[in-house]
Amino acid sequence: MKYFDFAATTPVDKRVFEAMKPYYEEDFFNASGLYTGGKKTSAAVADAREKVMNALNVKEGRLIFTSGGTEADNLAIIGTACRSESSRKAIAISAIEHHAILESAESLKKYGFEIRILPVDCKGKIVLEKYKELVNEDVLLVSVMTANNEIGIIHDIKELCAYAHEKGAIFHTDAVQAFPCLEPEPENSVVDMISVSSHKIYGPKGCGALWLRDESLVTALMHGGQQEDGYRGGTENVPAIAGFGKACELLVSERTERAQSCERKRKRLLDILLKEEGENILVNTDLDHSVPGILNVAFKDAEAEGMLFFLSRDGFSLSMGSACNSKSVEPSHVVRAINVPEEYARGCVRASFGNGNTDEDIDALGEALIRIYRKMKV
Ligand SMILES: Cc1ncc(COP(=O)(O)O)c(C=O)c1O
Structure with missing residues (x-):
């Protein structure tokens, strides 16, 4: 996993x-x-x-x-x-x-x-x-x-x-x-x-x-x-x-190192996503004013719920927003509050990073996200 x-x-x-x-x-x-x-x-x-x-x-x-x-x-x-x-x-x-x-x-x-x-x-x-x-x-x-x-x-x-x-x-x-x-x-x-x-x-x-x-x-x-x-x-x-x-x-002793590592992982994933599907992705995370471990992106004309199902089948665990919202198909109150345009609002996916994620895992996640999105896009 x-x-x-x-x-x-x-x-x-x-x-x-x-x-x-x-x-x-x-x-x-x-x-x-x-x-x-x-x-x-x-x-x-x-x-x-x-x-x-x-x-x-x-x-x-x-x-x-x-x-x-x-x-x-x-x-x-x-x-x-x-x-x-x-x-x-x-x-x-x-x-x-x-x-x-x-x-x-x-x-x-x-x-x-x-x-x-x-x-x-x-x-x-x-x-x-x-x-x-x-x-x-x-x-x-x-x-x-x-x-x-x-x-x-x-x-x-x-x-x-x-x-x-x-x-x-x-x-x-x-x-x-x-x-x-x-x-x-x-x-x-x-x-x-x-x-x-x-x-x-x-x-x-x-x-x-x-x-x-x-x-x-x-x-x-x-x-x-x-x-x-x-x-x-x-x-x-x-x-x-x-x-x-x-x-x-x-x-206290590892926080800086953990944060730097998350930042690097987030950038690596985002680079893959933007390179492949830049025109169909809206980045909901303000990269300059956010915690480095969180990346929320919205895929155009997609259903995040379905994407997460196929990602899970391929061994990837991530969520639509907060864990508490992951059972709801409606866009979360956060997605609504930041006014994500309707064609993106149901396609919001959150990847959050931590100890143990390798570059290979991130590349594999990027590839899977793009593959599944292309297959599922309505
Ligand atoms: C911002 C924020 N506040 C509160 C909580 C709730 O914390 P706990 O799961 O320890 O009850 C969470 C959990 O996801 C959270 O992200």
Whole structure:
């Protein structure tokens, strides 16, 4: 199998797996235990917390371990809305957020919150004029992802956050897709909340985190024991948390190299596609302002779903957009938001790159994509 869906998930790195193993076996203890074993596992959680914060380039604030990016996003949006005693009742989110943000925000409508959708241009960039119109003194919280999962666009978080703060709003960013390749700048700490996920960086699934500049911004959604100082009840998943920590440690030392390698692979594939079918391909990814691991291209008069079926039969794994949309034949909300012309909208394919993709695999993928497209074009 030739895997080109690293934005959906990554395999667990062997070194991460080794770091997790003891916590399934000899060090299986509940981190709340007051005996030596419990102290050992709670120290492992503390060590992982430090490693995640280091990878995020934040020194202060609180990091809450969650079951993944989805829970971190829910905690940021719903946890802030529930905590706030402010008269502000609007939440502004970009039109191309992940469903974890879209649906969290949507769920607040029935509690009297107004959801404002921040439009993007054809490259996926926030339309600044509209942003400034919509983010005003009624807005409690702004959430804009650092990088998008379908097309890879990187937003200017520093600028967007500064404006939101000027208006007195809280600012959250979903950095799940940016984390694997973008070196977080120290100014990341200007944002109030950051969501990340472990399984996008060669860590285990079912683990993620929300970082908060100020812990008083959110209230717990998961009630139970006093784990995470009451911010998230439930026995800690120590093996996963330790694995996430190890994955972050590796990320810090390998991030630049991984990003450069992805960039090279993306260029190699795109060169093949444009050389063969340039006039029938629309590149949805803004190559100069995107995470290097994602390439989204639209084939004219094609059905991506059918193409992916034949690609899968030939041993290639890639997706139409986000994994969550891959069961739907309708163009995704991202494809709609960036206004992909109708004749291209159903032919959007996302290839995402990572460790282990060889040049030969990429050449084979390019050849298969072109062959299948030519066969299937209506
Ligand atoms: C941008 C973004 N946010 C959130 C998530 C959800 O993360 P998780 O799968 O860890 O729940 C994803 C997963 O694809 C994502 O790409």
